């Protein structure tokens with residue numbers, strides 16, 4: 392129950408060797424009982440002061456009620472509790488969301504702090520190797536704060552001096568199991584401080600219906616689904632390039648169609664052109680009328696279309712040189728989004744060497760020079776190995792959907808992404824649960840964000856095509 396004091400162990404030290412009868416017993420200096428008592432008492436006082444300092448409300452409520460009881464009898468204390476409960480009930484019926492935000496999550500956080508994290512902290516830190524036992528003392532990382540929201544606990548931690556983020560990222564499994572959570576994600580709050588996210592439930596477990604087509608033309612960021620924290624998933628396509636990688640059936644189509652859906656008003660207004668490369672002929676062909684003559688399926692046509700995109704890019708670069716450094720979409724110079732479904736068909740699996748080289752060179756040119764002049768690439772890919780996709784690092788923004796192997800996660804999202812909690816290889820292969828679920832890693836943030844794209848059904852695509860054709864006719 393009580394912590395050992397430094398020096399207590401020496402009395403147990405007995406050193407013998409088999410070939411000698413000499414027994415070494417170090418001198419033991421007994422700590423006087425009064426000193427031990429003083430140490431315990433001072434620890435008790437420090438603990439009490441710390442509790443009052445950290446949880447003033449939690450301490451003030453029982454103390455206040457106790458004082459009322461003592462001064463005026465239990466009737467008044469019970470009346471006060473009843474009034475507070477009544478007020479809580481009224482609040483609950485009037486505005487549940489604010490009650491949850493201001494009271495509910497705080498109470499839950501306090502409960503989880505006491506019942507889960509503080510209770511198991513010592514054991515989990517020691518067993519996982521994040522705590523140290525040195526010269527009779529336990530050195531543990533400090534549990535600073537627990538916050539709760541609808542789906543997860545956010546635990547702020549102060550690392551031990553000398554620890555690295557990687558020490559924690561390597562132990563996410565230990566932490567998740569230790570605190571009874573399905574997973575754990577590690578993010579840096581500031582130097583020496585981490586935020587560990589422990590999900591309590593999966594807010595992305597149910598498929599999402601397609602996001603309504605926006606009212607106003609915009610080149611993005613395009614709303615295509617939901618993030619784990621409940622905020623909308625807005626994908627930036629103008630001014631960047633995006634790579635979506637996932638095994639077959641992972642739901643890559645939702646990302647492609649979700650983006651096209653969000654850009655539809657801008658396409659109708661002439662501010663965006665979507666150029667579609669569909670070597671599998673199974674995905675983008677469904678909405679072919681949306682792309683006009685900028686649709687290619689045959690590898691030769693794909694190479695021609697990519698070369699045309701490079702020409703547009705170079706012509707703009709010549710025109711913009713010295714005048715503007717960023718592209719603003721206009722009807723004369725619309726944003727060109729080149730969408731490639733299963734890019735490996737055109738690069739790695741292409742048997743015609745010349746075509747393969749042409750396509751790879753065009754893709755590399757577009758991804759290195761296109762974003763400043765309004766030409767973007769959104770590519771989908773099944774197999775992220777370097778032999779298959781050697782230009783994957785030229786895509787600033789990456790999305791990993793369900794992948795077959797754990798090593799593939801870092802291939803797509805970059806080094807350390809899986810350690811930080813991007814468990815793309817753990818996403819369920821059941822379409823209902825896992826299709827469209829993935830981890831997004833943006834150029835601007837090292838922390839992967841778990842998201843789910845809304846499902847754009849065949850009926851939705853048909854409606855988009857019909858809507859687009861109607862506007863075309865009206866314009867004519």
Ligand SMILES: Nc1ncnc2c1ncn2[C@@H]1O[C@H](COP(=O)(O)OP(=O)(O)OP(=O)(O)O)[C@@H](O)[C@H]1O
Pocket residue numbers: 598599637638639640641642643644645773822823826827828843844845846847
């Ligand atoms: N966002 C989503 N939400 C729920 N279910 C989805 C979602 N996206 C796709 N699905 C389901 O998963 C199935 C496979 O999706 P999809 O064809 O887009 O996968 P894919 O990654 O493009 O596969 P492939 O590489 O084989 O073409 C769909 O038929 C659909 O039933």
